[in-house]
């Protein structure tokens with residue numbers, strides 16, 4: 001009984017490790033192909049396709065995050081006479097953590113799943129084989145443009161989301177909690193450093209990497225058949241979100 | 257010349273092809289027949305290097321491809337074209353871009369010339385005014401033809417067909433068969449056609465090879481093939497006769 005359990009756990013761990021290894025290999029291949037034969041048009045079309053699609057949901061997510069964050073903190077801070085810190089606190093929280101992580105999670109859902117759906121459909125319908133038969137490297141043709149697009153788009157969305165989030169905070173601070181706009185802005189000036197923003201952007205670049213490589217990996221290794229596409233996209237979203245949270249903790253540890 | 261020497265292929269511990277020996281001459285049309293799941297597609301995928309044999313050698317001309325790197329394989333693949341079982345057209349591109357794909361990827365040909373070749377190849381497969389359409393607007397038979405146009409756009413020396421007429425009506429099947437013969441004559445290519453349609457095989461092929469549960473049980477010219485006294489082969493012919501009598 002116990003032995004059986006151990007066996008099951010062992011097999012599970014082995015499978016995960018194997019999967020992780022394959023992902024690392026795919027990542028390595030992608031990095032190797034990065035310089036080969038750049039395809040600027042593909043990168044741009046991926047950027048617009050993936051970026052524009054996520055703009056609205058990123059805005060909404062960060063707007064309401066800024067709103068509730070201020071609602072929760074403003075009262076207490078005012079009670080302690082620290083209204084002059086609200087803008088700074090919100091900006092740092094959003095710039096360092098909430099911005100990149102939430103944008104990462106949103107993109108995992110929106111961008112990662114789109115990548116997986118597209119690639120796994122191509123796999124199921126033998127389009128990837130067709131690429132290979134026509135002597136075109138699928139990593140170069142499909143994955144590199146998506147990887148670069150994600151590495152550019154996710155940070156841009158993060159900066160954008162940061163601004164929206166801080167703006168959401170400002171609206172509540174000024175129109176609900178009665179803090180002056182000057183005070184809010186001034187506290188941002190006083191407390192926030194450039195690195196609060198750039199650190200978050202660095203995180204976002206890593207998250208972009210994770211989303212692209214996992215999106216592509218699960219697309220390329222989707223189970224056969226039409227329902228395989230659905231399964232693969234779910235896997236991408238779940239694994240990307242987990243990977244983003246773990247990576248975020250590590251990056252916070254290193255960066256700040 | 258294509259030569260398979262003692263090729264075996266297993267997926268996991270399941271052996272799908274056992275010790276295949278086969279030679280395909282330049283300019284010849286070989287039909288590979290066999291039942292569902294007998295390993296025909298696997299054989300074709302081995303020949304074009306999409307999968308690698310577990311053991312044995314695969315020679316395309318004087319290159320042994322089974323141990324080449326993917327980049328080296330790409331050089332060999334420039335001389336091969338493939339028509340997939342379900343066409344495998346790139347559904348994000350127009351028909352014209354599909355056919356032009358190889359030319360744009362591998363040559364610096366001016367756009368005008370590319371367009372000319374696209375037009376020419378589409379005409380060759382009997383299609384006109386479809387270059388601007390998307391693949392999902394086409395019928396199955398048209399897709400197959402576009403797929404063939406794409407496969408021959410780069411002037412390959414060898415063309416592989418995986419069930420080119422499966423899922424098509426008998427008239428379209430005959431048209432596709434004609435197209436295969438026509439392509440063979442027009443471009444003098446070596447053709448390898450996987451099919452489970454005996455009638456098709458007889459129409460287009462110089463020789464027929466039969467795969468049965470992963471083994472190559474017979475390879476011979478169409479005439480001789482009919483006289484092979486193997487009940488597995490005869491069973492296949494029998495289906496043909498019953499169809500004709502009906």
Ligand SMILES: Nc1ncnc2c1ncn2[C@@H]1O[C@H](COP(=O)(O)OP(=O)(O)OP(=O)(O)O)[C@@H](O)[C@H]1O
Nearest residue numbers: 267268272290291292293294295296297298299452
């Ligand atoms: N990638 C794979 N992994 C595992 N098994 C496979 C794989 N590809 C093929 N097989 C197995 O190999 C056997 C032969 O498959 P193959 O596709 O070559 O058959 P086929 O002769 O083309 O059949 P059909 O006429 O139905 O297309 C089947 O039993 C199939 O399950």
Ligand SMILES: [Mg+2]
Nearest residue numbers: 296297298341
């Ligand atoms: Mg098949």
